[in-house]
Amino acid sequence: MSEPSDNNNESNINTILFKNVEIPNLEQFKNLQQQQQPYQQQQKHYRPPYQQQHQKYNPYGNRDTSYNPYRKEEGRDSLRQQQQLHFIKKQNELVSSHYDNKQNTPIHIRAQSKIISLKNINNWVKSMLIQEYTKPNTKVFDICGGKLGDLQKWIKAQIKSLIVSDISLESLKHGLERYNQNLNYIPFDMTMIAVDCFSSKLLDVFPKQPKKLGNKPKKTNQEDLSESEEEEEEDDDDDDDDENDELLKVDLVSCQFALHYSFRTEESARSLLKNVSSVLEDGGHFIGTIPNSCLIVKKLRESKSNKFGNEVFKIEFKEKEPKFSAFGCAYNFFLEDAIDFLEEYLVHIDVLTELARDYRLELVSHSNFHDLIYEKSKSKSSHDLLRKMNCFNSNNTISQAEWEALGIYKTFVFKKIGENNNSNNIKVDQVNKDHKAKSLSNEDIIVNL
Numbered sequence: 001m002s003e004p005s006d007n008n009n010e011s012n013i014n015t016i017l018f019k020n021v022e023i024p025n026l027e028q029f030k031n032l033q034q035q036q037q038p039y040q041q042q043q044k045h046y047r048p049p050y051q052q053q054h055q056k057y058n059p060y061g062n063r064d065t066s067y068n069p070y071r072k073e074e075g076r077d078s079l080r081q082q083q084q085l086h087f088i089k090k091q092n093e094l095v096s097s098h099y100d101n102k103q104n105t106p107i108h109i110r111a112q113s114k115i116i117s118l119k120n121i122n123n124w125v126k127s128m129l130i131q132e133y134t135k136p137n138t139k140v141f142d143i144c145g146g147k148l149g150d151l152q153k154w155i156k157a158q159i160k161s162l163i164v165s166d167i168s169l170e171s172l173k174h175g176l177e178r179y180n181q182n183l184n185y186i187p188f189d190m191t192m193i194a195v196d197c198f199s200s201k202l203l204d205v206f207p208k209q210p211k212k213l214g215n216k217p218k219k220t221n222q223e224d225l226s227e228s229e230e231e232e233e234e235d236d237d238d239d240d241d242d243e244n245d246e247l248l249k250v251d252l253v254s255c256q257f258a259l260h261y262s263f264r265t266e267e268s269a270r271s272l273l274k275n276v277s278s279v280l281e282d283g284g285h286f287i288g289t290i291p292n293s294c295l296i297v298k299k300l301r302e303s304k305s306n307k308f309g310n311e312v313f314k315i316e317f318k319e320k321e322p323k324f325s326a327f328g329c330a331y332n333f334f335l336e337d338a339i340d341f342l343e344e345y346l347v348h349i350d351v352l353t354e355l356a357r358d359y360r361l362e363l364v365s366h367s368n369f370h371d372l373i374y375e376k377s378k379s380k381s382s383h384d385l386l387r388k389m390n391c392f393n394s395n396n397t398i399s400q401a402e403w404e405a406l407g408i409y410k411t412f413v414f415k416k417i418g419e420n421n422n423s424n425n426i427k428v429d430q431v432n433k434d435h436k437a438k439s440l441s442n443e444d445i446i447v448n449l
């Protein structure tokens with residue numbers, strides 16, 4: 001196999017990337033998308049419950065009507081609350097213990113993994129997203145950031161500060177180790193939070209804005225007395241917004257390979273989106289990667305049983321014909337060397353898009369990994385990075401099984417829209433190259449589990 005020439009063209013990239021693999025070129029992708037259309041149209045007709053509730057659906061004006069199991073309720077609601085909390089606790093324990101038990105694999109062992117190309121290409125896709133949407137000297141929130149697998153990408157992006165949260169305290173500890181080991185190269189400070197990110201507990205402990213003097217003018221006694229009941233009610237309504245005003249605002253939120261866990265219920269999906277929106281500046285982006293539900297459904301329908309996959313990944317539904325509900329459509333997922341039949345939930349991109357609008361998050365783009373790899377690798381620098389990140393095996397290609405596994409993922413990008421629909425609060429300063437990161441200990445992790 002020859003090395004790629006400097007003036008890469010499409011076919012050259014294809015031959016290098018996909019030798020011995022059935023090349024899914026753009027034409028094939030289009031066919032595939034057409035085959036998926038009946039399913040996507042079916043999704044369009046689905047009217048999620050939140051839309052039925054709101055006769056006048058105002059994408060940017062809705063108050064959050066989501067049920068919050070952490071808020072104290074009375075009577076019958078209290079029983080519902082207890083059941084819900086029990087369910088959340090059990091599911092969270094399953095997920096966190098799965099990730100808690102994963103050890104940090106030394107680099108030389110990692111390099112021997114059967115799916116090393118797949119892992120590296122996953123990382124390359126994340127790099128593409130991060131490079132495109134991260135401006136130097138900005139604040140970033142890596143939600144469900146696990147063992148800080150994206151640390152090098154944040155270093156390269158020259159960010160100003162990083163907040164990482166995850167439900168797995170052990171994963172965060174591994175991440176902290178990695179951070180301390182790279183201290184000399186890290187130009188930013190970091191905050192770590194162990195918490196269920198699909199709950200309101202995240203905002204309870206999220207860093208606050210540095211206090212600005214004279215921010216809120218105090219009311220005079222006279223003004224207090226003349227306040228009408230109506231005004232008081234409005235004040236009550238604004239409580240949430242006031243709390244959010246105090247939260248530190250970040251310029252980018254990144255949620256990699258994790259948002260699908262929140263789709264177990266509408267409440268947890270809403271909580272995640274509310275959290276993201278509450279801490280994101282107007283004009284900031286919310287980027288991430290999730291399983292591609294259209295492709296998963298297509299593959300399930302093609303399969304003779306309730307499961308499909310290959311030697312590197314397996315997806316198993318409870319039934320052959322599950323109800324493709326908007327939330328809680330569960331399947332067990334196995335990924336060689338990574339995930340051992342953990343329950344995940346389909347994320348229908350249309351449902352995610354509708355839901356996100358309630359939190360002023362507008363879909364900018366989404367793409368399946370195959371399309372993205374094909375498109376991005378047309379650029380020389382991106383293609384060079386593929387090679388630099390060791391995305392190919394010794395034959396300079398990747399195995400059919402890994403390529404198939406890559407196809408089950410997609411990327412998404414949302415943008416937070418300001419109240420008046422056009423504001424953009426992102427400010428970019430000069431990068432402070434002299435900034436020295438501080439070493440952290442496990443006690444520095446904020447724990448709210």
Ligand SMILES: C[S@@+](CC[C@H](N)C(=O)[O-])C[C@H]1O[C@@H](n2cnc3c(N)ncnc32)[C@H](O)[C@@H]1O
Binds near residue numbers: 096099143196197256
């Ligand atoms: C596949 S890992 C991805 C980690 C990291 N984002 C990355 O790309 O390397 C999924 C992560 O989601 C985290 N997670 C799952 N449910 C969560 C929840 N409710 N709150 C916070 N983190 C959660 C897991 O602990 C795990 O670290």
